[in-house]
Amino acid sequence: MTRGYSLEQDLKLLINNPKYSDIEILCEDEKKLYGCRAILAARSEVFDRLLYNGMKRNYMVVEQF
Structure with missing residues (x-):
């Protein structure tokens, strides 16, 4: 496969x-x-909230979505 194709x-x-x-x-x-x-x-709004709105950067525990 050629990249960019x-x-x-x-x-x-x-x-x-x-x-x-x-x-x-x-x-x-x-x-x-x-x-x-x-x-x-x-x-995903869920991942947006988890990743960019105040969750700890190095470690997150997500029980259920």
């Missing part, structure tokens, strides 16, 4: 990729998910 394909590189992530989510089963704060916040 398709925005859709380029954005797929960001999905659950530790190389390009700036947030790590630890699940109950100890599985780690990697994400981009800006994309999560833009796509």
